[in-house]
Amino acid sequence: MTLIKEPDYGTPAADSEQIVELQIDGQPVKVPAGTSVMRAAALAGFSIPKLCATDSLEAFGSCRLCLVEIEGGRGTPASCTTPVAAGMKVKTQTPKLEKLRRGVMELYISDHPLDCLTCPANGDCELQDMAGVVGLREVRYGFDGENHLDAPTDSSNPYFDFDESKCIACSRCVRACSEVQGTFALTIAGRGFDSKVSASAGELFFSIPSVFPAVPASRPARPRRCRKNRSSTSVCRLVRSSPLARTVASAVPSRPKCAATSWCAWCRTRTAGRTKAIPA
Amino acid sequence: MEFCAEESCGKCTPCRIGSVRGVEVIDKIIAGHNRSQNLVVLDDLCDLMTDGSLCAMGGLTPMPVRSAMKHFPEDFQKLPTENFSILDATESLATEAGR
Numbered sequence: 033m034t035l036i037k038e039p040d041y042g043t044p045a046a047d048s049e050q051i052v053e054l055q056i057d058g059q060p061v062k063v064p065a066g067t068s069v070m071r072a073a074a075l076a077g078f079s080i081p082k083l084c085a086t087d088s089l090e091a092f093g094s095c096r097l098c099l100v101e102i103e104g105g106r107g108t109p110a111s112c113t114t115p116v117a118a119g120m121k122v123k124t125q126t127p128k129l130e131k132l133r134r135g136v137m138e139l140y141i142s143d144h145p146l147d148c149l150t151c152p153a154n155g156d157c158e159l160q161d162m163a164g165v166v167g168l169r170e171v172r173y174g175f176d177g178e179n180h181l182d183a184p185t186d187s188s189n190p191y192f193d194f195d196e197s198k199c200i201a202c203s204r205c206v207r208a209c210s211e212v213q214g215t216f217a218l219t220i221a222g223r224g225f226d227s228k229v230s231a232s233a234g235e236l237f238f239s240i241p242s243v244f245p246a247v248p249a250s251r252p253a254r255p256r257r258c259r260k261n262r263s264s265t266s267v268c269r270l271v272r273s274s275p276l277a278r279t280v281a282s283a284v285p286s287r288p289k290c291a292a293t294s295w296c297a298w299c300r301t302r303t304a305g306r307t308k309a310i311p312a
Numbered sequence: 313m314e315f316c317a318e319e320s321c322g323k324c325t326p327c328r329i330g331s332v333r334g335v336e337v338i339d340k341i342i343a344g345h346n347r348s349q350n351l352v353v354l355d356d357l358c359d360l361m362t363d364g365s366l367c368a369m370g371g372l373t374p375m376p377v378r379s380a381m382k383h384f385p386e387d388f389q390k391l392p393t394e395n396f397s398i399l400d401a402t403e404s405l406a407t408e409a410g411r
Contacts, residue, residue, distance in 0.1 A: 094323045096364045108363050128363075135360035139329040172353045177336040201322065220322065225332045227322035 042070035042085040042098070043112050054120040069122055070098055070111035080124050081133055081165050083140075083158055084202035085112040089211055095202055096136050097162060100124050108132060133166040142173040145181055145197050159200060178225065194229070201227045313338060316373040326361045327370030333357060334377070341388055351388065354381075 046066035053062050054072065061076040068091055073080050083095035093113040100111040103121035108129065111122070123129070141163060148154050175181075183196035201220065206229060209218040221230040313334035322328045337354045341347055358374035365371040381388060 093366055094325070096325050096366065099364060110366075131356070132360055132364050135356055136325050136364060139325055139333060139360075142333060143329055172349070173333045173336065178332050200325075201328065203323075222322070224317060224320035224322045224328055227328065 039074075041074040041087040042080070042082055043068040043091045044087055044089075045071070046115075052116050052118050054116050054118065054122065056122045057124055063116055065116070067116050068112050069100060069102075069109075069114045069116055069120075072116050073100075073111065073122070073124055078124050079165075080111050081162050082112065083162055083200065084204060086204065089204065089207045092203060092207060095200075097133050097166070099129055099132055101126055101129060130166065134168055137163050137166045137168040138171050138173065140200055141168060142171050142175065142177065143179045143181070144200070146175075151198075153198075196228060199229055201229070203229075205229060313373060313377060316370065319369065321369070324364075324366035324370060326364040327366070327373070330357055330361050330365075330370065331373060334361070334373070338377070347389075351381075 046064045046068075048064040048066045050065040051062050052065045052067070053060060055061065056069075056073050056076055056078055059076060059078075061072050063072040063075060067075075070080050070082065070085060070091075071087070080100065081097040083097050084092050085095070085098060091110075091112040093110040096110060098111045099108040100114070101108055101123040102114070103123070111124070140159065144159070145151075148157075148160060151157070154160070179197075180199075181197045185196070186194040203220060206218045206220055210216045217231055218229060219231075221228050313331050316327060316331035317335055320327045320331055334354070334357055337350050337357065341350045341354065354377070358378055361370050361374050362372075365373075
């Protein structure tokens with residue numbers, strides 16, 4: 033049950049006719065002005081680790097995995113939020129960056145369940161991929177610190193469970209909801225370590241069905257059509273089905289339509305939550 | 313670190329999770345758990361927060377920590393290594409001051 037992975041350039045294409053030339057890891061790259069360093073690198077074939085960026089949403093810069101070094105520039109800016117400039121010399125792989133990226137992953141995993149082997153997202157999980165990419169081998173903080181591992185799962189929605197302990201608070205779902213769907217149904221409740229994806233203040237996910245961005249309550253995903261790998265909803269066009277069980281295994285939004293490919297609590301919920309099997 | 317954990321907006325990871333872990337690591341150092349190893353972890357965390365944070369809130373949080381480690385290294389070494397309780401230490405200091 034593998035998903036065809038579409039290439040993700042990290043940030044949307046820039047709409048400009050002016051071409052800027054820069055160097056990424058010593059290789060000359062030409063991209064339209066306004067393109068992000070991340071997208072320029074991806075177009076040139078360099079893959080910069082990322083979690084919160086995806087090319088159907090504006091850059092956000094929250095995960096801090098995509099840090100790069102720019103010659104003559106101060107510090108290590110996030111490549112998703114940094115636009116290209118003429119003559120820029122970018123380094124995407126240095127020992128310093130490797131250490132920073134590993135440190136970020138170490139923090140993420142210090143507050144994440146270690147149940148990969150039994151997790152429904154196993155094998156198709158960006159967090160897992162990135163932990164491998166940055167070479168995370170140990171979490172020196174231990175797992176006895178403050179965490180969300182025992183956070184209750186919100187099962188109020190008929191189509192998915194929202195498992196807060198697995199959410200990395202990247203805000204992709206929140207941004208998809210406002211930027212793509214325009215429904216503004218989701219928000220981050222709380223602040224700092226208490227940040228939590230929620231449907232308005234303290235509400236359960238099914239308590240305000242009229243604002244469902246992915247699977248509107250009035251137009252529920254229809255298993256009959258889902259089994260043919262096409263859903264009737266505007267968003268979930270690609271639906272994985274399990275032919276044996278005759279149930280919808282998980283619903284994955286088509287990326288041009290919805291950005292929340294991996295973390296959305298609403299549309300996909302594979303890592304942030306588990307998709308429920310819908311009886312055919 | 314405690315201040316940062318309290319004030320963090322939660323957008324970026326180094327500040328959101330890092331500040332909470334920072335408090336915990338410093339607590340472990342004070343309590344004498346794996347002190348030398350935890351000092352390395354704290355140093356790495358300070359690097360990460362300085363270079364990796366989105367804004368100056370997380371970026372400058374390591375400043376006082378680094379300052380304390382640099383100018384008062386003995387404070388990170390001298391404290392009792394076993395069964396240390398910050399409450400007992402404060403009480404004993406208060407008693408001494410009372411004398």
